[in-house]
Amino acid sequence: MQMRHSPRPLAALLSAAALSFLPGCESTKSSGPSPTDTQQPAPMSTDTASWRNARVGDRVTYTFSANQGAGQHGGARALSGQATLEVVAVQQPWVWVRLAFEDAAGKPLAQAKLAQELIIPVRADTTRPLDVPHRGEATAEKPSTAGLTWEAVRYVEDSRPVDGPLQTRVYANEPGPLYLTHGLLEASTELAGFRTPGGFQLKLREFREGEAGAKATPPSLERPLGPGAYYDRRVEVGPSPSVQRVCFGAERGFILRTEGPVDTSTAPCSDFSQADPQPLEEALLGLPWDALTSEWPPASAAAAAPGKFTVEGRDVPALTAQNTENVEGVQRVFSETYAADPWAPALAGLPHEARFQPLSSGTERVAAGGKREPEGGTRLVRWGTWAEGSQK
Numbered sequence: 001m002q003m004r005h006s007p008r009p010l011a012a013l014l015s016a017a018a019l020s021f022l023p024g025c026e027s028t029k030s031s032g033p034s035p036t037d038t039q040q041p042a043p044m045s046t047d048t049a050s051w052r053n054a055r056v057g058d059r060v061t062y063t064f065s066a067n068q069g070a071g072q073h074g075g076a077r078a079l080s081g082q083a084t085l086e087v088v089a090v091q092q093p094w095v096w097v098r099l100a101f102e103d104a105a106g107k108p109l110a111q112a113k114l115a116q117e118l119i120i121p122v123r124a125d126t127t128r129p130l131d132v133p134h135r136g137e138a139t140a141e142k143p144s145t146a147g148l149t150w151e152a153v154r155y156v157e158d159s160r161p162v163d164g165p166l167q168t169r170v171y172a173n174e175p176g177p178l179y180l181t182h183g184l185l186e187a188s189t190e191l192a193g194f195r196t197p198g199g200f201q202l203k204l205r206e207f208r209e210g211e212a213g214a215k216a217t218p219p220s221l222e223r224p225l226g227p228g229a230y231y232d233r234r235v236e237v238g239p240s241p242s243v244q245r246v247c248f249g250a251e252r253g254f255i256l257r258t259e260g261p262v263d264t265s266t267a268p269c270s271d272f273s274q275a276d277p278q279p280l281e282e283a284l285l286g287l288p289w290d291a292l293t294s295e296w297p298p299a300s301a302a303a304a305a306p307g308k309f310t311v312e313g314r315d316v317p318a319l320t321a322q323n324t325e326n327v328e329g330v331q332r333v334f335s336e337t338y339a340a341d342p343w344a345p346a347l348a349g350l351p352h353e354a355r356f357q358p359l360s361s362g363t364e365r366v367a368a369g370g371k372r373e374p375e376g377g378t379r380l381v382r383w384g385t386w387a388e389g390s391q392k
Helices: 048-052 176-181 281-293 299-303
Strands: 059-068 077-091 094-102 118-123 137-141 152-158 166-172 184-190 198-208 229-236 242-251 254-261 305-311 314-327 330-339 360-366 372-385
Touching (some): 059 281, 077 176, 077 281, 094 281, 176 184, 176 198, 184 281, 198 281, 305 330, 305 372
Parallel strands (some): 118 242
Antiparallel strands (some): 059 077, 059 198, 094 118, 137 152, 152 166, 184 198, 229 242, 229 372, 242 254, 305 314, 330 360
């Protein structure tokens, strides 16, 4: 089977998406190394106490800007604005966090991938060790940011000698009120080598601590970033079709993602023991960069036919694009169906990454007489929530 697209993980987003551009995961620790301590990667601090003491109204806001030079995609592009993480409800062990991207005036951004607020339920308790070391050469410094002077460490990873990026992260030694992002003060990545030039910058603008005793009802997971939700995709490849489940969780400021065959003998998303943790702050980097560098709607949507995609009794307004290619002397028809509106009410509860992937895709071989023979494909078949308090 030949597939044109495959699901891109959040850790695409929270990962692969950023992360042809943002290859490293950084975090902070409770005390900084000396300027010459570069042999042992600094362990991150999960700052469990801060998450357990989270208050409604705890908030961090960063300004960001991104640019990409002219390349295969066309002309140069730029994007800027501000990103906010805010605690909107606390019911231990769950801390409910809102993620929003806005322009400098506080209005929603026009890019579809950033246009809606996202909800992230984060566990504050400890279920497993989480070890994500800093990367790069460490230097102690005392930057003044958001009205305070911080004891911090700058981590610089320079991959330009091998045509990679120059990546910098600055973390406060003690996260304190910045526990939502492990103490991140600023970050930048500069592309180099033979790829399209570009870069990304992010800097702490302000922070706020919530009031003790403030109460709020946990929001519904109508628009989850990912954690607290899952989706299933039927994959028809070869003689043994399967249904694969992608699960998302979050714990103490780290996003967890798993993917594998659906196990009907256990509750959905009950095991994240093998998931690789990715710092939540990487979403503040990955999502805007992905919105800048990937097209939405896809270019193929210009010639797509409108219709409906039906899944579990829900009709989703959709666009289906087809194109025919001759591959090694065999004519094949490739098709992809996308949501006409990735934020349509019929998609409520669907994790962010799945909204911007094909709802279905497939390949057909054109046999003698013009008859089409299916060779394989994928199709979104189910999604739901699993976090406590999210099943509303």
